[in-house]
Amino acid sequence: MRLSTVILPFRRWHDGGADQWRRAEELGFHTAYTYDHLSWRSFRDGPWFGAIPTLTAAAGITRKLRLGTLVTSPNFRHPVTLAKELITLDDVSGGRVTLGIGAGGTGFDATALRRPEEEAWTPRERADRFGEFVPLLDRLLSQDTVTYEGTFYSAGGAQNVPGCVQRPRIPFAVAATGPRGLRLAARHGQAWVTTGDPKLFETGTPQQSWEAIRAQTEKLAKACADVGREGDGPERILLTGFTPDRPLESFEAFVDFAGRHAELGFDELVLHAPIPDSPFAADQRVFERIATEGVAALGG
Template sequence: MSLRLSTVNLPVRRWHEGGRDQWLRAEEFGFHTAYTYDHLSWRVPFRDGPWFGAVPTLTAAATATERLRLGTLVTSPNFRHPVTLAKELISLDDISGGRITLGIGAGGNGFDATTLLKGDEEPWSPRERADRFGEFVPLLDRLLTEDSVTHEGTFYSANEARNIPGCVQRPRLPFAVAATGPRGLTLAARHGQAWVTTGDPKVSATGTPEQSREALRGQVEKLGKACADIGRDVAELDKIFLTGFTPDGTRPLESVDAFVDFAGRHQELLGFTEIVIHWPIPDSRFAANQKVFERIADEAVAQLG
């Protein structure tokens, strides 16, 4: 399978002050998909600056573009409910003409985890996040494929939730499940059309690029086992690598040759089918040379084959 190259457009620009143009340029450059983060806010320096909602941003991008796939990397239960999210996704899939991918993960312990809490409430523990994720994904799957859903669970309820006419993409829009632990990988195997990873955060902090690739190899092997355990061929899942969080940092974006070497190693050695790079943002962890970024978008995939 040929490698796909995608990008992330963080929702930090006003639509009429460069936001719209960025999505149009992503389509012109030929990216397979342009994703955005689905957060209420994110880390410094973005915490104290503009940050717009993912679903409205993607809706606007869907009306401005024609061919580009669009998606979230990633949506989580931190501030979403499956019933209302399903309605928004069906609408977004319709507006885009069936060009939406839902990246979905269990969520972390950042700002999204605390913004909606009352003063005496504690953030969810990792176990509770995993428990919620384990109920959220199967329910969302049903909501996007069945006309009417009733569900009474531990964390989420649906009472004759109706979602007619359903998605343009059948049986529903694809899920790209972000996971590294056994429970999340099982969800990816059961419900995902793709699997997403950013690497191993423990290795990212102190490790080397070689150690990062070895950690990724371990994740891929665990995904294969999760698929085998339910009788699914792991080759059915796309494997998406969201870059920018490994010891390589932005070094792969320093030149076309550097990126081709980086992407080729992850494609050939680890089986990744899609590499996602962040659109450069000055004075952030995603700072990179815009012209080199554009050359990578224009030239790299052809070299990788």
């Protein structure tokens, strides 16, 4: 099992921001991700920086650490312009980029580009757009020239030479729990991402959460069978912090949490870098011990 981290982009680069990315590499994390939002929940009224420029800067001060988004969505992205930015990031980083991608949700991202009289997309509308967004982005990142006319997106001879450093394109980690999203993960994902069942976050138990995630993995397997994907299917990534568990409470709590989810076939656990006075508050010493000793404790 791999360990990765999320670094939220709220610190100025020259006032602690850059240091976090350097430290993530020093601690041995496999990947350092960041949220691709215009702002996020309790951070709405404070500093928040763009994901792609932040990852590009991080690429320049790291050498081995993989970099990625968790997650990019169609809420404020267009496949044509996003593809160009990702190809550039992949080039700057020397092929160290993973695109976490999801359908998006409600909140500031869903309304920032709308006129006051326009409503945010419904869950069905987001799923419809996502279903077109992912295959088109797949083509844009793997073909030199793409022409496409869809319901929501178009590309008129979009040029993406020289393409990605990683071939045939950068890997997709598709976040999904519903049937349509899981089929997209099965068709296009090198990995699948879940945060668990949000309904259980505040009132559920760790065991209920584990069972819900197990059911999700079973649905993923069925989606792979439905689209004819053979083998083990996409790798499985669990973004922690949204289940009733508290894996950063202690080193022992993490080992127990990781071991139980390894039983479900997860290849990667993602931990939020601690942020004081936030939903991601945690002991930095525990976090760093997990980073350096956690995989070994699991026998990995």
